[in-house]
Amino acid sequence: AGDNAISRHDRENAASLRQSGVKADVAEKLARARVFSTKPGNYGIGIVKLVEQSKDADGHTDDLAKLYLNYMNFAFSSEIWGETGTGALQTQLKGNPAVLFSRSSNLYGALDNDDTYQYVGGLNATSRFVNEAAPQFYIHNLRRSGSESVVDMKTWLTTELNARHWNPKWIKGMQNAGYAGAREMFKEIEHLYGFQATSAEQMDGTFWQNTYDVFVKDKYSLKMEEFFEKNNPYAAQWITSRLLEVDRQGSYK
Numbered sequence: 509a510g511d512n513a514i515s516r517h518d519r520e521n522a523a524s525l526r527q528s529g530v531k532a533d534v535a536e537k538l539a540r541a542r543v544f545s546t547k548p549g550n551y552g553i554g555i556v557k558l559v560e561q562s563k564d565a566d567g568h569t570d571d572l573a574k575l576y577l578n579y580m581n582f583a584f585s586s587e588i589w590g591e592t593g594t595g596a597l598q599t600q601l602k603g604n605p606a607v608l609f610s611r612s613s614n615l616y617g618a619l620d621n622d623d624t625y626q627y628v629g630g631l632n633a634t635s636r637f638v639n640e641a642a643p644q645f646y647i648h649n650l651r652r653s654g655s656e657s658v659v660d661m662k663t664w665l666t667t668e669l670n671a672r673h674w675n676p677k678w679i680k681g682m683q684n685a686g687y688a689g690a691r692e693m694f695k696e697i698e699h700l701y702g703f704q705a706t707s708a709e710q711m712d713g714t715f716w717q718n719t720y721d722v723f724v725k726d727k728y729s730l731k732m733e734e735f736f737e738k739n740n741p742y743a744a745q746w747i748t749s750r751l752l753e754v755d756r757q758g759s760y761k
Contacts, residue, residue, distance in 0.1 A: 521600065524602075525595060525599055531593075541584065547590060553575065555702075556622045573633045576634045607643050607646065611648065617668045617672060619672075625702030626702065629702060632645050649664075693743060694747050697719060708759065
């Protein structure tokens with residue numbers, strides 16, 4: 509069995525799982541597992557539903573972590589495949605000091621869909637819940653071979669927002685796409701809120717102020733109000749409602 513940090517950690521986890529009522533042989537296999545995901549055949553973990561309805565707010569941020577622990581509690585290894593037990597993932601996350609997410613796509617950013625904030629943002633929220641302290645949250649940038657780097661999530665979001673979301677060239681490209689471009693603007697703001705919900709310590713008030721200035725106050729004089737009114741007034745309604753909700757919560761006034 510050996511006596512090193514890893515083997516000691518496995519034994520501690522196995523003991524904790526046995527105390528939770530997990531059978532001894534299963535507890536040992538779960539303790540040695542390193543990959544956790546959803547139940548085989550399942551897709552999605554439901555965090556997006558809570559986020560889109562702002563059900564993380566008003567003292568309910570732990571609900572996201574509890575949902576994550578419920579859906580991502582299935583272990584995969586050479587010994588087991590999709591098995592679970594009470595506290596399997598939670599036990600593994602005890603003492604976890606950092607979350608690292610690798611990004612290799614030049615096409616998709618962190619705000620293009622809800623997967624990033626659901627899975628890695630959800631992991632951040634869950635680590636914070638389990639340990640009562642936020643972990644360090646890093647992005648491993650693998651987009652260019654030979655120039656790999658590790659940056660904190662706040663820096664990653666800031667770079668992406670400046671390069672795309674608040675970039676007049678990007679906005680004009682979205683405007684050229686009509687109603688679908690308006691929808692994409694709205695969706696990216698919703699996904700930004702996903703990080704507010706799961707990883708508030710990585711957010712900055714200027715993210716919301718700049719979003720308001722660009723899309724509502726039209727700081728670049730791109731005739732935003734006219735564009736939305738003609739192509740997709742509902743997208744504008746959603747954008748302003750999200751900004752009002754951020755203000756109501758006190759995330760940023």
